[in-house]
Amino acid sequence: MREMIEEILTQARSRGADFADIRIANGQGTSISVEDGQADKIHSGESSGAGLRVLVDGAWGFAPTNLVTREELRRCLDDALAMARAASGHVTDRGMVAEVEPVEAQVDSDARTDPREVPLSDRVRRIFEIERVARERDERIVNTTAGYRDAAGTLTIANSFGTWIEQEATRCSVRVMATAQSGDVRQFATESEAGPRGYEIIEEIDPEAWAGGTADKALALLDAAPAPAGTFDVIIDPRVCGLLVHEAFGHNAEADAVWAGESILAGHEGEQVCSELVTIVDDPSIEGINGSFRYDHEGVPGRRQEIITGGVLQGYLHSLETAARLGAEPNGRARAQSHQDEPLVRMSNTFIEAGDATLEEMIADTERGLLLKGAYWGYVFTARGQFTCNVENAWAIEGGEPGQHYRNASFAGLTMEMLSRVDAVGDEISFDLGGMCGKGGQSMYVDAGGPYLRIRDIVVGGQQAAGSGQ
Amino acid sequence: MSELLDLAQAAVEAARAAGADWCDAYCADVTEISVDVEKSSINNCATIRDQGLSVRAYTNGGQGFASVQQLSAHSARECAERAVAMSRAAHPDADFVALPEPAPFGEVAELFDDEMAGLGADAFVGWCARGIEEALAVAEDAIVQGGAGAGWGESALAGSTGVAVTRRGSSASLYFFVILNRDGDVGSFYEHDQARRLADLETEGIATKAAEDALKQLGSRPIPTARLPIVLGPLAAMGLVGSVIGAADAESVQRNRSYLAGREGERITSEVLTVREEPHVPAGMRSAPCDGEGVPTVPRTLIDAGVLTTYLHNSYTAFKAGVAPTGHASRGGYGSSVGISAGNLQVQPGGKTEAELIAEVDEGLYIAHASLSPHSITGEVSTTADFGYRIEGGELTTPLSTTLIGSTADELLGGIDAVSSDYREEPGFIMPSIRIASVQVASEG
Incomplete structure (x- = not known):
């Protein structure tokens, strides 16, 4: 196959491409869904194909195929060149790539237990057991689902610089959701584990603590009051911190947004942009968590990048193109959902570094505020630097003591203003937000985390009148 | 189109032969073209031919589903056998009754437009170029993001009850997101249009409206x-x-x-x-x-x-x-x-x-x-x-x-x-x- 791929790349250069790359993917995956005591949906998918990309006269052309043959790749090359040429007459800001040394590498999977070698019936039994624990926790649990996925395959990355990387990858994930009902109130809670590892992820779970604890969280929310609306000092837990650093901040550090004029960070390199207590890092080299990888999908090694150090903006997350445009070193952040998609600049594992405060100290030192725990979803409007995060739980803090439990709270603000109001940073970090990030119609594996943080004067949206606010 | 239906029916037969109580198969062959606008420049153009099939099989009510990104007799048979193996691993489901029997239905007009399906990349590039010009005419400091694209193709569905359906469809869309940043005061707005017939698609004025509304969002x-x-x-x-x-x-x-x-x-x-x-x-x-x-x-x-x-x-x-x-x-x-x-x-x-x-x-x-x-x-x-x-x-x-x-x-x-x-x-x-x-x-x- 290598001879065939290199021939296509050589043809691409000889026909006018300044750069060309090909990704060839082959993969298999299984998913199991257990709901209300029944493993009633078991799916198996096979994917294969190649994505061919060329850069001609400053414009990109892309043409993927599901059939990896010499004839089909030649057709893709014709199409990709034609696409690039159609666009090139209207390029006003030429595309480019940073020149990098070619990489030759073979990367093995980090999986200890290949999920394909675990009998399907054993996998079904294990997921059923996880769901059963949540289902039998309490009679107010009215729905339980447990979902499992595994994926294993190879990805070959080749480009006209001479890079040739063959990566084996295995992933497993499991998610449990419990819905509890009391009268007209219906609440739910979820928990998930995911990573570039093997079936050991599933084996390491203690169903009683993990699935049972999820059911307990849903049950507790039945008694929580609707959250108040107003402005509060908030203390956020590592999950909410992860959501915040990924959604509110991280997308602004993706260099394609910086280049396109969509990031509030653009033009502030080297400046103090937020509290000196805040250091923000994106690091794909952390072993075994959901956003980890060795090489990105352009064949560049993924390396740790401090985005903010002590409140000072240091740099961004780059693809080959954004590195060239912004005059930076590529740091390996271009990834694509499949061979049918083009690589985009993506975060990996994004987090705020630990500080020196304890949670107890932060609560004791807060006269009136909210403790926010558990992340649902986040949203960012990068161009304006505005974010919203939705959280599972809130507890009132009055006179340094936690009190009333609330549900369904969101908080919002301007990202850099919010990071400037951080006045206490917890002394331990954790990563609990392994999941998928959506961008440009593609989903990608990421993780995020951090310590407990206290942030002053944050707008919280809830259903209750503003009387509870400050 | 009948080739897709033949393949779907072959997959159904293979699933029945492998022991499925009930099953259906779906095949699709789709072509897409897309053009991206970033920072008021057309930088990227892509075309995708996506083909694949899937089989859904039931054994004692348990559902198995398998898919593959190929269209061939071999892949149809292999996919069908995989779906049946999945269904055997699922728990029996007493709530599953049956897949639907074939039923007559009429046609819905104009879901596929030959004119749209014949469009080349130049058409989409032209729409995007005009959109950039429109937005810059409203505000010369506008940053224009967006794109245009279309997809068209055929699909076939066959079921063990005798369901046999073939369909063709097309659609296109155009969208612009305009950003104005005046000393940190940011106004931005989004506008789009979509249609199945080329004649129904508004290719002018979309970016103008996005830019005008972005101006209103300042302050x-x-x-x-x-x-x-x-x-x-x-x-x-x-x-x-x-x-x-x-x-x-x-x-x-x-x-x-x-x-x-x-x-x-x-x-x-x-x-x-x-x-x-x-x-x-x-x-x-x-x-x-x-x-x-x-x-x-x-x-x-x-x-x-x-x-x-x-x-x-x-x-x-x-x-x-x-x-x-x-x-x-x-x-x-x-x-x-x-x-x-x-x-x-x-x-x-x-x-x-x-x-x-x-x-x-x-x-x-x-x-x-x-x-x-x-x-x-x-x-x-x-x-x-x-x-x-x-x-x-x-x-x-x-x-x-x-x-x-x-x-x-x-x-x-x-x-x-x-x-x-x-x-x-x-x-x-x-x-x-x-x-x-x-x-x-x-x-x-």
Whole structure:
């Protein structure tokens, strides 16, 4: 196959491409869904194909195929060149790539237990057991689902610089959701584990603590009051911190947004942009968590990048193109959902570094505020630097003591203003937000985390009148 | 097209031979072209030919599903055998009754447009180039993002009950997101159009409108925290209506994970709201003569003066409930199994224009784009309203920033006090504006 791929790349250069790359993917995956005591949906998918990309006269052309043959790749090359040429007459800001040394590498999977070698019936039994624990926790649990996925395959990355990387990858994930009902109130809670590892992820779970604890969280929310609306000092837990650093901040550090004029960070390199207590890092080299990888999908090694150090903006997350445009070193952040998609600049594992405060100290030192725990979803409007995060739980803090439990709270603000109001940073970090990030119609594996943080004067949206606010 | 159906039927035969009690197979062959606009420049053009098939098999009611990104006799057989193996590993499901029998249905006109399917990349590049020019003509410092694209193709569905359906479809879309950044004061706005027929697609004026609205978004400010009436523009209103219809998915209802469980036949919104589903509109974006299992689609009123008339069923949920399938089985492509979704939604217009609804509000919000969708399980709403305006004295005044809305489905839907007489129309869809009497708004003003 290598001879065939290199021939296509050589043809691409000889026909006018300044750069060309090909990704060839082959993969298999299984998913199991257990709901209300029944493993009633078991799916198996096979994917294969190649994505061919060329850069001609400053414009990109892309043409993927599901059939990896010499004839089909030649057709893709014709199409990709034609696409690039159609666009090139209207390029006003030429595309480019940073020149990098070619990489030759073979990367093995980090999986200890290949999920394909675990009998399907054993996998079904294990997921059923996880769901059963949540289902039998309490009679107010009215729905339980447990979902499992595994994926294993190879990805070959080749480009006209001479890079040739063959990566084996295995992933497993499991998610449990419990819905509890009391009268007209219906609440739910979820928990998930995911990573570039093997079936050991599933084996390491203690169903009683993990699935049972999820059911307990849903049950507790039945008694929580609707959250108040107003402005509060908030203390956020590592999950909410992860959501915040990924959604509110991280997308602004993706260099394609910086280049396109969509990031509030653009033009502030080297400046103090937020509290000196805040250091923000994106690091794909952390072993075994959901956003980890060795090489990105352009064949560049993924390396740790401090985005903010002590409140000072240091740099961004780059693809080959954004590195060239912004005059930076590529740091390996271009990834694509499949061979049918083009690589985009993506975060990996994004987090705020630990500080020196304890949670107890932060609560004791807060006269009136909210403790926010558990992340649902986040949203960012990068161009304006505005974010919203939705959280599972809130507890009132009055006179340094936690009190009333609330549900369904969101908080919002301007990202850099919010990071400037951080006045206490917890002394331990954790990563609990392994999941998928959506961008440009593609989903990608990421993780995020951090310590407990206290942030002053944050707008919280809830259903209750503003009387509870400050 | 018959080749796809032949392949689907071969997969069905292979699944039956492997021991499936019931099965169906779906094949698709789709071509897409897309052009991207970044930073007011056309930098990227792509074309994709995507082919694949999937097989759904049942053994003792347990469902197995398998897919492959190939179209060949060998891949059809292998995929069928894999689906059957999956179904054997699933638990028997006593609630599974049958897959639907073949039923006659008519054609829906103009779902495929030869002119659109023949478009080359130059057409999309031209639309994007004109859009960039339009936005820059409105504001020379505009940053234009966006793109244009189209997809067309064929699909075939075959079932062990004798269902045999072939379809062709096409669609195209164009969108622009315009950003203005004037010393940190950011205004931005989005506009789009979509159509199945080239003749229906607006390729001019989209970027102009996005740029003009981006200008209006400059100078955004927070407002005081208060309970306020809100007027939802056509897209925000359709987002809310679509999410409510989505929560009527019978599978979620039967599984007790929808806030609409137990509400069929009950009033779920105020009586001013009536929503029709019209799946047979020629060239409608979500028009289809039959659903993803070959069950004929039917025009019907889904919300009748506030009353939810029916849940949306596929064959599994319908037979489990002891009712006839409603024609709402959906397939997102060959890679995904059968879900449930509605066709074209048409909200019945009211008696006053959007301008009149706004004029009646002394202090409130107008929201153009926002997801006010209640959470499908809890029915609670907690969202942000970035693309909107404050209403003061019956007029739109300052654009909003950092404005949150907290509510519930019952409060939002029960509080709808008016639907506008004027509306936005996209092929198959009718989208008036909606006013809600009072919701909790939080901001830092």
